[in-house]
Amino acid sequence: xxxxxxxxxxxxxxxxxxxxxxxxxxxxxxxxxxxxxxxxxxxxxxxxxxxxxxxxxxxxxxxxxxxxxxxxxxxxxxxxxxxxxxxxxxxxxxxxxxxxxxxxxxxxxxxxxxxxxxxxxxxxxxxxxxxxxxxxxxxxxxxxxxxxxxxxxxxxxxxxxxxxxxxxxxxxxxxxxxxxxxxxxxxxxxxxxxxxxxxxxxxxxxxxxxxxxxxxxxxxxxxxxxxxxxxxxxxxxxxxxxxxxxxxxxxxxxxxxxxxxxxxxxxxxxxxxxxxxxxxxxxxxxxxxxxxxxxxxxxxxxxxxxxxxxxxxxxxxxxxxxxxxxxxxx
Numbered sequence: 001x002x003x004x005x006x007x008x009x010x011x012x013x014x015x016x017x018x019x020x021x022x023x024x025x026x027x028x029x030x031x032x033x034x035x036x037x038x039x040x041x042x043x044x045x046x047x048x049x050x051x052x053x054x055x056x057x058x059x060x061x062x063x064x065x066x067x068x069x070x071x072x073x074x075x076x077x078x079x080x081x082x083x084x085x086x087x088x089x090x091x092x093x094x095x096x097x098x099x100x101x102x103x104x105x106x107x108x109x110x111x112x113x114x115x116x117x118x119x120x121x122x123x124x125x126x127x128x129x130x131x132x133x134x135x136x137x138x139x140x141x142x143x144x145x146x147x148x149x150x151x152x153x154x155x156x157x158x159x160x161x162x163x164x165x166x167x168x169x170x171x172x173x174x175x176x177x178x179x180x181x182x183x184x185x186x187x188x189x190x191x192x193x194x195x196x197x198x199x200x201x202x203x204x205x206x207x208x209x210x211x212x213x214x215x216x217x218x219x220x221x222x223x224x225x226x227x228x229x230x231x232x233x234x235x236x237x238x239x240x241x242x243x244x245x246x247x248x249x250x251x252x253x254x255x256x257x258x259x260x261x262x263x264x265x266x267x268x269x270x271x272x273x274x275x276x277x278x279x280x281x282x283x284x285x286x287x288x289x290x291x292x293x294x295x296x297x298x299x300x301x302x303x304x305x306x307x308x309x310x311x312x313x314x315x316x317x318x319x320x321x322x323x324x325x326x327x328x329x330x
Contacts, residue, residue, distance in 0.1 A: 002036045005109065005161075006088030010078035011054070012044040014096040018053045021096055026061075028102045032109065039064045042082040045072030058308075070303040076178040077302050079158065083167050085307065091167055093158045099198050100159040107194055108161040117189035120160035123198045151185055156193075165189065176294050176301060232281040239277060246270075 007025060011018065022039070029037050043051045043066060051068055058064040067085050069078065079093060090112055094100050100121065108119040158180060162170070169187040170180075 002034060003090070004036045004038060004088040006038040006040050006082075006086040006091045007105070008040050008042070008079070008082040008086060008091050008093045009096050010042045010044055010075050010082060010093075011046065011050050011096040012072060012075070012078070013046045013048045013050060015046075015048040015050050015053055017097055018050060018057070021098055021102075022057055022061075022064075024098065024102045028105055029063075032106060035109070037063050038087055040082055040086055041066050042078045042085075043068045044075065044078040045069055055309075065308050066306070067304055068306040070305040073302045075158075076180050079180055080170070080174075080178065081302050081304070083171055086167065089164050090161055092161045095157075095159065100157070101196060104159075104194060104196055105161070111192045111194070112161050112163065115190060116192040117163040117166050118160060118184060118191045119194060120156050120184065120191065121194050121196050122156045124195050156181065160184070163189070174301060176297075176299065177291055228284045228287075232284045235277055236281060239274065243274075 009021070014021075025039060039061070041054045041064065043054065051066070054064065054066050058066060065085070067081055069081060073081075082093070083091060090109075092105055092108060094102065094105075104121055108121075111119045162184075166184075166187060166189055169189075170183060173183055173187075
């Protein structure tokens with residue numbers, strides 16, 4: 001019985017590139033012998049014709065599956081939805097924009113057969129990105145590596161091959177605010193790095209603006225380290241000690257030299273500085289409290305509008321159990 005490899009593709013408003021992606025993927029798949037393939041698209045609430053194009057492709061190619069989410073939940077949620085519905089012994093996650101070359105899948109499979117569980121692609125160059133975006137990405141990864149207790153791979157995205165045991169591990173991580181790049185590192189297992197040059201988008205426009213990238217960076221930091229809370233506590237201790245000695249200085253100065261009316265600018269500087277530190281600390285605490293608040297709701301991560309022409313309601317857990325039973329029978 002051939003091993004099955006699922007190629008997982010999250011897609012959001014990618015009508016301009018879906019056909020090109022399928023053509024290149026199909027050429028790659030035809031060169032790989034001894035495996036069966038599932039091409040699993042996750043339509044993340046696209047507002048264009050992405051879902052319709054995928055459905056038309058599915059009529060011609062039954063290897064294609066479509067998970068059509070009920071709305072736009074974001075790429076991180078779309079990926080876990082794809083993992084929930086994947087049927088393969090391994091899953092290759094690839095973006096729809098063709099910045100990650102599908103031809104690299106061949107090398108990933110070779111390393112997987114050598115015993116590696118997580119074969120990830122690291123970018124040597126990033127075509128089509130501004131120097132500012134490259135600099136901010138590099139700075140963020142360096143910062144996260146320093147403050148996190150787990151190794152975070154720099155210049156790596158979601159383009160990778162995951163063995164089934166990695167998939168099952170990731171499916172157990174059900175937090176609503178997700179930073180999947182960190183989760184790949186957190187679960188461990190045998191990893192292998194592949195270097196590649198990232199291309200520009202084949203068509204369309206990126207869905208990641210700086211506001212979304214900043215939000216993702218905050219998710220990454222708050223998901224895998226409590227260092228910001230510790231820094232906030234240390235700042236409070238240091239400022240409290242400095243304030244105590246400054247208070248002693250003011251009392252001594254007043255007793256020795258008498259009360260003075262001068263010092264308003266310095267007083268306002270101290271008040272504004274302390275106020276800024278307090279607001280910063282409250283903001284950091286608020287970020288973590290917000291995450292706790294969202295997690296305690298225990299809402300489902302997503303809802304599926306349609307799965308391969310089946311519009312009946314089915315939860316991720318039910319589908320996951322069904323898929324596990326099918327694999328056990330095989």
